[in-house]
Amino acid sequence: MTTEPLPPSATVPDPAGVRPAIRAVPAYPFTPVDVPIKLDQNESPYDFPADLKALATARMLARPWNRYPDLHAETLGARIAAYENWDPAGVVVTPGSNVLIKLLTELAGIGQTVLTVSPTFSVYTLEAQLLGARLVQVPLQADFSLPVADLQKALRENPPGVLYITEPHAPTGHVDTEAAVREVVEAAGDWVVVLDEAYHQYSGTDYRALVRAGENRLSLRTLSKAWGLAGLRLGYALASPRLAAHLRKLVPAFNVGVLAETALEVALEHPGYVQERAAEVQRERERLFAALRDHPTWRVLPSRSNFYLLRTPDAEAAYRHLLSHGIVVRRQDRLPGLEGCLRVAVGTPAENDALIEAAWAFR
Template sequence: MTSPNPSGESQTLGGVRAEVRATPEYPFTPVHAPIKLDQNESALDFPRSLRELAARRMLTRDWNRYPDLHAETLRAKIGEYEDWDAAGVVVTPGSNVIIKLLTELGGIGQRVLTVQPNFSVYELEGQMLGAKLTRVPLRADFGLDVPAMRRELAAGGPGVLFLTQPHAPTGHLDDERDVRAVVEAAGDDWIVVIDEAYHQYSGSDYRSHVLERGNRLSLRTFSKAWGLAGLRLGYALAHPALAANLQKLVSAFNVSVLTQTVAEVALEHPEYVRQRADEVIWERGRVLAALGGMQRLHALPSRANFFLVRTPDAGDAYTFLLERGLLVRRQDKQPGLEGCLRVSIGSREQNDALVEALLELDGE
């Protein structure tokens, strides 16, 4: 087989925008391990009874026909579940797709404002789409630096403001007064995005803030508490006018019949989500309490389904855990997270193995 000539790369890629070439790839390399605690997924799969119901329902659907143009049936069901006008619901294959579309909607040739450290997709999309990207460092306790955020917002839009509640990858949940102060400082010149991917684990809910102004939006996902990361489905809750403009950027027929069917079944049986979220919250408290006496390592508080562990050397700690069958995620390259690993809450047995390994590492 003839291989491409690396020396011709600059000529071959001459049509690729410089911003895309300069943006790094999404920072994730798949690694296999017996206990997987690296991607903030649910440790429990979609309930078997609901899987069987979805499979039976799929057999009644027409596979030779396109799905709804813009997932209208599913948007209506999400609207009913969230007590939201269906005209203000936008659905895509994963909330990361909506982040990209929001950056297209309000960031190209304009501004993207977020915090640091944060979910890397906000900055990656901002960089690739050529937005003027500003990242405001969080406080030492990982809270919002409200005065600094206000200054950046006052410097002028238009653009997109991304706030995450609770934050990823820190798990910190801000005081609602701080969030309100930042959101209100945005005025009308910014699209204000409150990413609530982990809200079931924190008890927070910013839908009422979104209702107050037409340029605000809540971002939610089926990948976490719903236990449907493999389905790839996320949605936005917004005022109908904002949703209509965002919808223009969504590809037609972008939610498959399979995805729509499974999501419909989940929305018809949401009681399992609250039960599982409560289990994760209980396990999170148990694990953090068990690790509270460590001397060299420090498990940091969290309101999500993951937490950070600060270590003397993240690389050594990552390898130590992997050798014991535990896969976690390094975060030590992000500003303010030196030495940090991010660890998802797993099943009770997985968490017990994690605690045992971390206590062993702490004692070395």
């Protein structure tokens, strides 16, 4: 089953007050598909552990629901700070890192520049377009690595704003050398530099030290991936207290409810499951690569995240074939440099077995 938004009537004009930038930008490109195996959104294949879910539920029931939560999730922010070994004044919490991307574009992009690579995470470009920022994209190298010299050139030639670097990269799963990332970050001068580390548990990378070394730098992290809490919608930024104070001005008051906050507190008290599950996903990822390495027409591209790209001769045919086997993945073939590509999340062992079987059944 698919759900499609109803198109606007050609005979009904948009309200005149809607900004042209909003009218010109399509909605976020996602259509839910109801099939048994869901590998299209880079989620953890595992739910929050049942015992921790029960503990969180008991705490939720004990809390008053008639009172507002913290103004800016200060209690939760302090617990994140303790977990990340960070100054609590530099932690900013919102309902998902997508919200932080929007706020960072408001902070440093409106009337200025949003600089990123191409292809890239679609929310960077979407928010730049919606907010009327100057969007500059620099093509990745053929091996999906950072175009260091070209990014340095773009940093020099464009008015400062916000620079997005994703490690591991989305949607390719590529991880750059620390030296390459450092070269770009240190060339950024007065730009606000965002190191999006949504998938860092799967790659073993960690740029907190690089972020600490500059007042203009920020690490973006999420509870939606390795933590297995996408349904709760929580993300956070690690920054200098000064940069965090400016970013917090844009965060709506009381934006994290007590129920999500309670579940996160429980998760932060029991983080061991995150490392165990990330290791399991890494093992399954390598098993998938080995099983598909010799496929006659599909090619698995290297990745150090919880997803990978499959390059096929015909993305539409490959997508439909997997769908007929009850597996939904994400088409990426319309993005520059990703011709024929599908993005596939690493699932449970049983889901991965089904993917391998379906792949080898393709003719």
